[in-house]
């Protein structure tokens with residue numbers, strides 16, 4: 001048994017946003033010990049170079065300084081010493097996202113990937129972590145929330161925690177402060193809800209609804225749950241939305257309005273969004289934290305880990321997140337169809353879907369999906385959104401081709417049994433092979449089109465088989481996300497004149513995206529241009545729609561716009577709006593067979 005790697009992290013100076021961390025190795029590498037900080041965090045596929053936030057770093061052994069040489073952007077080499085070797089460093093923590101670390105006088109939060117150096121060659125050793133509060137009376141009431149196992153720390157207390165190895169250490173984010181805390185059990189597993197930030201959410205309601213979701217997912221894969229406890233770490237801000245999955249917890253950043261205030265009221269749109277996010281991250285406890293790409297076993301956090309499978313790990317998870325809400329009765333079928341209609345709309349409004357496959361989108365996530373620029377809608381497709389539609393199409397295909405005997409549910413459970421339970425990585429192509437094997441079908445043509453092709457999925461046919469009508473119509477306005485019937489007849493919508501752009505947030509009519517084949521692009525307008533007038537009338541973000549409403553498709557309008565500081569004039573031939581907005585509805589004329597298939601798909605198992 002090797003001696004553990006010991007870490008001590010202190011919320012050293014909250015006003016300066018500095019954690020102080022000490023990593024001690026009893027028996028450092030005789031050739032000189034190397035340390036690295038990860039370049040990325042699992043679940044967020046982008047090189048983030050967390051080491052840039054290390055402000056100072058020094059090493060000592062037996063009271064004497066040890067020379068340290070920096071080898072590259074995130075690796076340090078300590079001169080040979082007999083040990084124990086202690087490396088002490090300050091980490092600047094001022095990133096209020098789920099991906100990094102944040103410390104101020106109100107709270108502290110960190111992911112291990114931002115604060116814990118990896119001792120090369122010692123990755124498999126157990127880790128001990130002492131977590132200490134800032135000093136001073138002001139912090140007397142601070143507590144700790146994390147799914148890290150407690151060594152001698154009291155529940156929610158500062159003190160000593162432990163992890164089996166480095167991989168586990170950095171997969172348990174830690175929150176400290178005066179958070180709100182609520183608890184519930186799901187299938188016998190204790191769950192904590194930890195909320196940081198001012199909020200007026202109804203905690204009993206939240207517990208009840210999250211319990212419903214958690215029990216649904218646990219039973220989906222089969223009891224017992226793979227974790228001993230689970231923690232929802234929630235940061236509430238004015239406006240925000242994001243989540244990151246971990247093996248026994250999740251970090252969520254949400255807007256204040258996302259939390260429910262009422263005990264009984266039906267799930268509204270914002271709360272539905274929150275429940276979908278929580279459901280998504282919780283499903284990841286199985287799909288990606290345990291059923292995971294082979295290239296993630298183990299993670300190499302020093303460089304990009306390329307996989308063509310993110311469509312499955314994010315797309316299938318995105319499919320089941322909302323599906324769980326309707327199957328567990330939290331939302332109605334109509335509400336669920338609205339969400340699916342919105343996802344279809346998002347994909348159908350992306351010209352890039354005709355250029356990039358989801359396999360390519362997964363592979364290039366590091367440089368494209370995670371680093372989207374103004375041309376992204378024309379060049380790429382989301383492996384989340386299209387991946388979710390592939391999961392939907394696959395599920396409905398399996399159900400149809402096996403007369404309801406098999407579904408994607410069976411494929412996921414088979415993946416769990418074969419790979420997830422033992423955390424064996426899934427080789428490229430095995431999800432496709434597993435689906436074919438479970439359903440005893442030749443799915444090669446399906447996957448060739450869905451994963452490696454760019455043609456639209458045959459969703460209208462597949463949905464018709466379960467008594468759901470698929471319709472495409474023009475958007476009603478720029479804020480029309482789809483999913484709902486329009487307030488006006490389609491003929492009226494088709495008379496709306498459009499520019500083929502998406503405007504940036506703000507007061508000005510600044511072009512965020514210019515769509516391929518659209519009127520603006522044809523006239524020479526570019527992303528970044530600021531439109532200041534249309535046919536001589538002043539244009540702002542708020543007034544563009546109103547100005548366009550004076551025209552019909554085919555009209556030519558004079559547009560003045562600034563490109564950088566140069567005023568330019570364009571003649572734009574306005575176009576009709578594309579029919580890219582999807583509405584799904586229950587087919588009132590569905591026959592009993594269609595109704596039965598729909599019930600088998602959407603109702604509680």
Ligand code: ZN
Nearest residue numbers: 280284314317
């Ligand atoms: Zn996800």
